[in-house]
Amino acid sequence: MPTASSLTEARAAIRAGTWVRHTSGVADDHVQGNVVILPQALADDFLRYCQRNPKPCPVLAVSEVGVPMLAQLGADIDIRTDVPRYRVWRHGEVVDEPTDVTRYWRDDLVTFVLGCSFSFEQALLDSGLALRHVSEGKNVAMYRTNIETAAAGPFQGPMVVSMRPLRAAAAIRAIQITSRFPHVHGAPVHIGDPALIGIRELTRPDYGDAVDVLPDELPVFWACGVTPQAAITQARPEFCITHAPGAMLITDLLNHQLASF
Amino acid sequence: MPTASSLTEARAAIRAGTWVRHTSGVADDHVQGNVVILPQALADDFLRYCQRNPKPCPVLAVSEVGVPMLAQLGADIDIRTDVPRYRVWRHGEVVDEPTDVTRYWRDDLVTFVLGCSFSFEQALLDSGLALRHVSEGKNVAMYRTNIETAAAGPFQGPMVVSMRPLRAAAAIRAIQITSRFPHVHGAPVHIGDPALIGIRELTRPDYGDAVDVLPDELPVFWACGVTPQAAITQARPEFCITHAPGAMLITDLLNHQLASF
Numbered sequence: 001m002p003t004a005s006s007l008t009e010a011r012a013a014i015r016a017g018t019w020v021r022h023t024s025g026v027a028d029d030h031v032q033g034n035v036v037i038l039p040q041a042l043a044d045d046f047l048r049y050c051q052r053n054p055k056p057c058p059v060l061a062v063s064e065v066g067v068p069m070l071a072q073l074g075a076d077i078d079i080r081t082d083v084p085r086y087r088v089w090r091h092g093e094v095v096d097e098p099t100d101v102t103r104y105w106r107d108d109l110v111t112f113v114l115g116c117s118f119s120f121e122q123a124l125l126d127s128g129l130a131l132r133h134v135s136e137g138k139n140v141a142m143y144r145t146n147i148e149t150a151a152a153g154p155f156q157g158p159m160v161v162s163m164r165p166l167r168a169a170a171a172i173r174a175i176q177i178t179s180r181f182p183h184v185h186g187a188p189v190h191i192g193d194p195a196l197i198g199i200r201e202l203t204r205p206d207y208g209d210a211v212d213v214l215p216d217e218l219p220v221f222w223a224c225g226v227t228p229q230a231a232i233t234q235a236r237p238e239f240c241i242t243h244a245p246g247a248m249l250i251t252d253l254l255n256h257q258l259a260s261f
Numbered sequence: 262m263p264t265a266s267s268l269t270e271a272r273a274a275i276r277a278g279t280w281v282r283h284t285s286g287v288a289d290d291h292v293q294g295n296v297v298i299l300p301q302a303l304a305d306d307f308l309r310y311c312q313r314n315p316k317p318c319p320v321l322a323v324s325e326v327g328v329p330m331l332a333q334l335g336a337d338i339d340i341r342t343d344v345p346r347y348r349v350w351r352h353g354e355v356v357d358e359p360t361d362v363t364r365y366w367r368d369d370l371v372t373f374v375l376g377c378s379f380s381f382e383q384a385l386l387d388s389g390l391a392l393r394h395v396s397e398g399k400n401v402a403m404y405r406t407n408i409e410t411a412a413a414g415p416f417q418g419p420m421v422v423s424m425r426p427l428r429a430a431a432a433i434r435a436i437q438i439t440s441r442f443p444h445v446h447g448a449p450v451h452i453g454d455p456a457l458i459g460i461r462e463l464t465r466p467d468y469g470d471a472v473d474v475l476p477d478e479l480p481v482f483w484a485c486g487v488t489p490q491a492a493i494t495q496a497r498p499e500f501c502i503t504h505a506p507g508a509m510l511i512t513d514l515l516n517h518q519l520a521s522f
Contacts, residue, residue: 168451172449191479196477
């Protein structure tokens with residue numbers, strides 16, 4: 001599948017199980033989302049967790065109970081088949097990584113779709129900024145921080161951030177651009193010294209791939225949609241489903257539709 | 262004069278020569294401006310210099326030739342009397358610092374008023390950010406950089422910047438806020454390592470007063486309206502008048518009117 005594929009091609013390939021990996025650059029005008037699917041008994045707590053932590057957990061859509069369709073995000077989306085790769089969790093451990101969760105579906109499941117930095121990355125690239133992990137074909141570097149999220153029910157834990165190294169003028173421009181996208185993490189949460197948010201070694205990310213930070217660059221940190229997966233690890237729900245990191249739901253929405261001004 | 266004085270009180274005191282010092286915090290809802298008054302023969306070059314360097318030299322108004330009134334900025338402004346303290350320059354040297362330039366007025370003079378960071382400082386304070394130089398009652402620290410301005414005619418030279426130390430989250434917020442004010446220097450031009458823009462020692466500003474930069478803070482640098490005074494030093498016009506640094510023209514415009522969104 002070419003990276004600048006159409007939405008129709010991309011969704012068909014993902015649904016057919018022929019595209020099973022990360023979606024960076026796929027149907028790149030379209031909003032992609034982090035996915036969390038939980039039993040109804042935990043859904044209210046999780047929604048309050050998102051409300052209290054809007055930078056890492058910006059909610060794009062919540063499904064009806066037991067309904068796998070997400071009409072707000074696309075007329076024909078079926079959350080059971082339209083993510084390239086899933087993680088199935090039991091008691092906080094990943095027990096399966098299938099490309100289709102139809103056989104795991106339950107009538108009590110509620111789907112949450114959260115904004116993803118792929119949307120603002122496209123805006124950064126469109127503005128002529130270079131992103132090292134993109135040019136090197138890597139996943140973005142992600143780190144657990146010492147910034148505690150606000151708890152709700154069993155959900156709590158550290159904020160996870162993604163890091164992109166930028167020269168100062170580009171960092172300032174990136175802050176302006178991402179401020180326009182509050183539904184996909186918005187402006188950075190930190191810039192500069194990683195130790196101030198509890199990150200010891202930039203060369204050893206907790207998720208994704210390391211990239212160099214050059215002497216004339218600042219590391220710039222955005223809240224990351226992997227944060228709820230860290231909260232799930234701590235909450236240990238008896239059952240839940242997420243996307244596999246980087247393998248996102250591609251929606252019908254356009255990234256430009258999310259810009260706030 | 263109380264710092265939260267009314268515009269009417271402030272202008273009357275300045276015009277009467279009873280307020281002869283810096284205007285930080287004076288009539289603080291109102292736009293203040295840097296002033297450059299040049300012979301007509303140099304005015305075209307200076308206007309092109311401003312057009313090419315909009316971050317340090319954002320033009321709020323240009324007068325008619327020989328006319329000391331500035332109706333765009335205030336119905337009764339007379340530029341000969343309404344700045345608290347002036348600098349009179351001959352061949353690039355300051356030869357007088359009067360509180361009234363009526364006796365220096367010439368029929369060939371053109372007045373330029375350029376935006377001033379006092380406008381965005383008010384917006385920063387209104388948002389709950391603390392500015393160390395304000396809380397310590399100092400003038401802001403200003404530095405000549407190795408960023409060359411774009412030349413026009415005889416006008417050229419280094420960009421001058423003002424520096425405010427902020428913690429990372431406050432720096433990000435300050436970038437958002439000042440981006441709304443392109444007519445008063447807009448977003449910062451640099452953040453972080455001063456050496457990258459040719460500043461050797463933060464403790465020794467070229468203009469204004471030094472403030473501490475704490476270990477958990479970043480120095481944030483904005484283009485500064487003192488830049489044209491550095492250009493005048495290099496251009497050495499036979500005659501010109503500016504405001505004395507910090508002693509600004511107070512206009513009828515409201516800071517809120519300058520916000521771009």
